[in-house]
Amino acid sequence: MNKLLLGVLGFTLTSLFAQAQTYNSGSFSYHGDPLPYRYLKPVIDENQKLPLVIFLHGAGERGSDNEMQLIHGSKLFSDSLSEYPALVIFPQCDKESYWPNVNIIQTETGINFQFEADLLPDSPLQLVDLMIDSLIQSGIVDTNRIYVGGLSMGGMGAYALVAANPDLFAAAFAICGGGNTEVASRYSRKTPFWIFHGALDDIVPVEYANVMNAALTDAGGNPILTIYPKANHNSWDSAFAEPELLKWLFAHNKSTTKQ
Incomplete structure (x- = not known):
């Protein structure tokens, strides 16, 4: 195990192998750009590799307090840690930034989101991408079981992160988000x-x-689409209440699923 990489990520061997039912704090940085995050992990032995879940929060939880990003979704994973043991990471996007590169245009009829084809460069999502690479290099991650999900801005980030890494993720979910349809064929x-x-x-x-x-679907994929008829933007409440969500997510394993 690469102790230097773990130190850069804010992890230590003690914290990695100690029992934790609550989210611990950490920070990743690259060339001086910080990415605060909170992480959850089960008890593991030194040679065990864990599934990795990245959860991307919405615009309302941006900041630098390393707390706000836990408002939505964190309880879903902490309550299920014994059933679905995984390293779960909630990074936090800076208040003045946005996960993917998106042009947001306010019109008379509402907000228009224009998703750029070059999704990651110079965005906070690029730091998330680099953090995942470092975790993989550290040897603690089961590379056949890496997942990403998010809501609103984070749902947009989930699409973008998968598009930038079409061979990386075993499964993904997006709540009240959107993405660049022109690059869907990369990962569909x-x-x-x-x-x-x-x-x-x-x-x-x-x-x-x-x-x-x-x-x-047109590009050959088989996504699941769930629309809540009476829900407004906070459809995450209904999504997190789906009894099959985590079962569906963790059932995907690239070593047993034909890609």
Whole structure:
């Protein structure tokens, strides 16, 4: 195990192998750019490799307090840690930034999101990408079981991160997000997606879910689309209540699933 890399990530051997039912704090940095994160992990032995889950929060949880990103979704994983043991990481995006490279245009009818084809460079999501690489190099991650999910801005980030790494993730989910349909063919056959959205969403309209579902399907994928007829933007409440979500997510393993 690469102790230097673990130290850079804010982990230590003691913390890695100690029992933790709550989220510990850490920070990753690259060329002076910081990425605070909170992480959850089960008890493991020194030679055990863990599934890795990256969860990307929404715009309302941005900041530098390394706390806000736990508001939505963290309890889902902590309550299920014994059933689905994994290294779960909640990074935090800076207040003035956005996970992927997106042009946000306010119009008379609402907000229009234009997703750039070059999704990661100079974005906080690039730091997440580099952090994942460092974790893989450290040897603690089961590379056949890496997952990503997110809500709103984080759902957009999930699409972008998978598009930038089409061979990396075993499965992904996006809640009330959207993505670049032109790059869906990069990963549609390789990464199973579960898409959630509220039909009444007035922040990120449900059309963004519909067009991503269509793009992934047209490119040969088989995404799952769940639309909540009475939900507005906070469709994450319904998504996190789905009894099959974690079972579906962790059932995917690249070593046993034909890509």
